[in-house]
Amino acid sequence: MAKMKLSLFGLLMIFFFLFNLCLSCPGDQKQALVQFKSLFMKATNSSADDPLFGLYSWNSSSDCCQWERVICSTISQSRPVIALYLDSLVLMSFFEVTTISSRVLTPLFGVTSLMILDISSNYMQGEIPGHAFANLTKLVDLDMKLNNFTGSIPPQVFRLSRLRFLDMSSNKLTGDLSKEVSSLQNLRELSLEDNRFGGSIPEEIGNLSKLQQLSLRRNSFVGGIPSSLVSLKELQVLDLSENSLSMEIPDEIGDHLTNLTTLVLSDNKLTGGIPSSLQKLSKLETIQFDKNLLSGEIPSWLFDIKTLKKLFLGGKNNLTWNNNNAKIVPKCTLSQLSMKSCGLSGKIPGWISTQKSLVFLDLSENQLEGPFPEWLAEMDIGSIFLSDNNLSGSLPPRLFQTLSLSVLSLSRNNFSGELPENVGDAIKLMILMLAGNNFSGEIPKSITKIYRLLLLDLAGNRFSGKPPNFDPEALLAFIDLSYNEFSGEIPVSFSLDARILALGSNNFSGNLPRNLTNLSKLEQLDLHDNGITGEFPRFLSQISTLQVLNLRNNSLQGSIPDEITNLRNLSILDASINNLTGKIPAKFGNLVGMIDTPNTLSSNPDLFTFLIEYSDLIVNWKKSKLGLSRYNLEIYSLLDLSKNKLSGQIPTSLGSLRGLKLLNISYNNLSGNIPVSFGSLESLESLDLSHNKLSGLIPPTLVKLQELTTLDVSNNKLKGKIPVGGQMDTMDDPNYYANNTGLCGMQIHLACPVEPPPPKPQEDEKEEAYWVSWQGVAIGYPISFLLTVVILWFSGYFQAALASSQRRRRISIRQNNLRSVF
Incomplete structure (x- = not known):
């Protein structure tokens, strides 16, 4: 009996073993997944046990159907893998992204049973392996967004006939969108946004009869909107924004796309008016037509679309609002409304007060006037944009x-008075922009209570006193208090996360405080037009992240320290109009940020879905003041040391700064020659060396500067011919060469004196010279001989030898007579 029980137990164990074996994923698929994990870990130098990757459960000793991110079939006894959710495997910080090669995907293409494959948000790079994808014929859902895939979409992808969802957005894919896309007859969602596709949108896309969502935004598509799109009867979402599409919006769009809920065509080059057929779309919730070339009146029937929630018009359009005095009674309930630059005038329209669900309002760049309405203050709106109007009065x-x-943006209006003391009660405020108004008084101290505040722009007002002390642990990253009436020492009580600190054109005085080095993430420091004194601080070199340093028009003295060249990211340095002395440091040639201008500035992350308009960085650019947008400072690199008391020679090392667009060292006491190395400043657009004591020639190497548009060498001691060729031929303003000692050239309409070359002797002159030469020999030789004889006679030589050498004397005389003949 005992043996029978043991045997029965063994049979049960074998049964359960075989049963579990049947419920395990296939061995070849497990092996493929383990191989993928190994390649992935090797590519990212990651630990296999790191739980953040979600692959720590993947090991060959367990059933892969139990692994995280893996789904197996419950229908088939072989339990094949049908879904892999491999998104966000690559860890990334805010500024650093790890990239891995698409080759790590190779083992996955052996799992031919896959129906869902999600490899999004991994920053993989390389071309999409088309031949490998041909194996995955059962794919229904393919998500590849947020990677760095390049090249075109391989044709094998368009042959995955079972695909319902295809997302390749946010990559670097290029080329035209193939008409083979029409082969994906089962497709419900197609997202190719944020790539680099070009050409026209193929008409064949209208054959995707089951398509419900189509997003091609943020590419480079051109031409018109395909008329075939009106055939997509099931389409609910259409987003073609941020391309270069032109021509008119198809009139039939509202007659056929009856299921449409979202229509986004922003930021193109579309012309014509708003199609009247849109009012037939009974399900339409979103209309975004802003930033096009549309014209005509804004129809009031838009507000009769009951389902409408988001309406974005204006921007670059030429649309006009002629209903200022009309009584608008909206039938819709809007959550977002943008009528930027739509010709609105008078007071802020009162019908907006009926939109109780409104969370976003943009009426900027109009001609609105009057005070900030009390009813608007009571609406509890999240984001309010009223900048660039004529609004006045104080804020309620x-x-x-x-x-x-x-978000509160009221810049460039006529608001006045002091800020309300309770400004700090808006504890959710992240962006406060009040620049270009007439606000006065001190900044309320309560503003420091707004912990979430990221951006504070109060430039161009009449604020006075001292700025409040912000908590070092606050999130405030962008501070612009320039062009006010603040006084005292330079404040340093700001968030340690500060990236931009603009305090220019105030009444600050004293030495720069060493505590500025606590702002270790600072990228832009703008202190121009104050009363800062003392020496150029060496400690600024400790702020290694600094990219822009503007100290223009202060009272700094002493020499420029060599340590400043330790700022490897510095691309803009303006120390003009100070009292700096000494030499220009030769180590300036080591400023990496001016050698290779950086591609990006990390001070402007894309945190918001709308444009944040920072105040410009004002610099002296080509003889005039110019505002450089803080959005694209990465394309500028400049060095301005003008109007100081610098002396000595110009370091030849400055010729290494190939990224420089502007070099201004005028109005100093510099001497010596213009360095020949300046011919290597390949990006230079403006070069000002005027009002110094430079001498010698203008180096011919300047003809290599193909970007040069401004050259001023006036008021020096230069001489010689002005070089010709290249852009130097266009540098023809005589004022830019004036007051030198001897310049000449076609640029100043002064011919250079011609130096005659040494004359070439003619043939007859050569013969005459040859005869005269021998004639001189015939005459001169006997004379010299007779003189020698006379000297020797009087010295007694001939008296001693006369008796014994009469014969020798006669021979000598004959020989001399014979020579005289020749």
């Missing part, structure tokens, strides 16, 4: 009692 305190206010 009620505005800052709202529980939702996160």
Whole structure:
């Protein structure tokens, strides 16, 4: 009996073993997944046990159907893998992204049973392996967004006939969109946004009869919107924004796309008016037509679309609003409304007060006037944009009692008075832009209570006193208090996360405080037009992240320290109009940020879905003041040391700064020659060396500067011919060469004196010279001989030898007579 029980137990164990074996994933698929993990870990130098990757459960001793990110079939006894969710495997920081090669995917293409494959957000690079994808014929859902795939979409992808969802957005894919896309007859969603596709959108895309969502935004598509799109009867979302599409919006779009809920065509070159057929779309919730070339009146029937929630018009359009005095009674309930630059005038339209669900309002760049309405302050709107109007008066305190206010942009109006003391009650405020108004008084101290505040722009007002002390642990990263009436020492009580600190054109005085080095993430420091004294601080070199340093028009003295060249990211340095002395440091040639201008500045992350308009960085650019947008400072690199008391020679090492676009060292006491190495400044657009004591020639190497548009060498001691060729031929303003000792050339309409070459002797002159030469020999030789004889006679030589050498004397005389003949 005992043996029978043991045997029965063994049979049960064998049964359960075989049963579990049947419920395990296939061995070849497990091996493929383990191989993928190994390649992935090797490519990222990661630990296999790191739980953040979600692959720590993947090991060959367990059933892969139990692994995280793996789904197996429950229908088939072989339990094949049908879904892999491999998104976000690559860890990344805010500024550093790890990239891995697409070759690590190779083992996955052996799992031919896959129906869902998600490899999004991994920053993989390389071309999409088309031949490998041909194996995955059962794929229904393919998600490859947020990687760095390059090249075109391989044709094998368009042959995955079962695909319903295809997302390749946010990659670097190029080329035209193939008409083979029409082969994906089962496709419901197609997202190719944020790539580099070009050409026209193929008409064949209209054959995707089951398509419900189509997003091609942020590419480079051209031509018109395909008329075939009106055949997509099931289409609910259409996003073609941020391309270069032109021509008119198809009139039939509202007659056929009856299921459409979202229509986004922003930021193209579309012309014509708003199609009247849109009012037939009974499900339409979103209309975004802003930043096009549309014209005509904004129809009031838009507000009769009951389902409408988001309406974006204006921007670059030429649309006009002629309903200022009409009584608009909207039938819709809007959550977002943008009528930027739509010709609105008078007071802020009162019908907006009926939109109780409004969370976003943009009426900027119009001609609105009057005070900030009390009813608007009470609406509890999250984002309010009213900049670039003619609004006036003070701000109602009620505005800052709202529980939702996160963005308030009122720049460039005529608001005045002091800020309400309760501004700090808006604890959710992230962006506060009040630049270009007439606000006065001190900044309320309560503003420091807004912990979430990221950007504070109060430039161009009449604020005075001292700025409040912000918490070092606050999130405030962008501070612009320039062009006000603040006084005292330079404040340093800001967030340690500060990236931009603009305090220019105030009444600050004293030495620069060493505590500035606590702002270790600072990228832009703008202190121009103050009363800062003392020596050029060496400690600034400790802020290694610094990219822009503007100290223009202060009272700094002493020499420029060599340590400043340790700022490897510095691409803009303006120390003009100070009292700096000494030599220009030769180590300036080591400023990496001016050798290779950086591609990006990390000070402007894309944190918001709308444009944040920072105040420009004002510099002296080509003889005039110019505002450089802080959005694209990465394309500029300049060095301005003008109007100081610098002396000595110009270091030849400055010729290494190939990224420089502007070099201004005028109005100093510099001497010596212009370095020949300046011919290597390949990006230079403006070169000002005027009002110094430079001498010698203008180096011919300047003809190599193909970007040069401004050259000023006036008021020096230069001489010689002005070089010709290249851009130097266009540098023809005589004022830019004036007051030198001897310049000449076609640029100043002064011919250079011609130096005659040494004359070439003619043939007859050569013969005459040959005869005269021998004639001189015939005459001169006997004379010299007779003189020698006379000297020897009087010295007694001949008297001693006369008796014994009469014969020798006669021979000598004959020989001399014979020579005289020749």
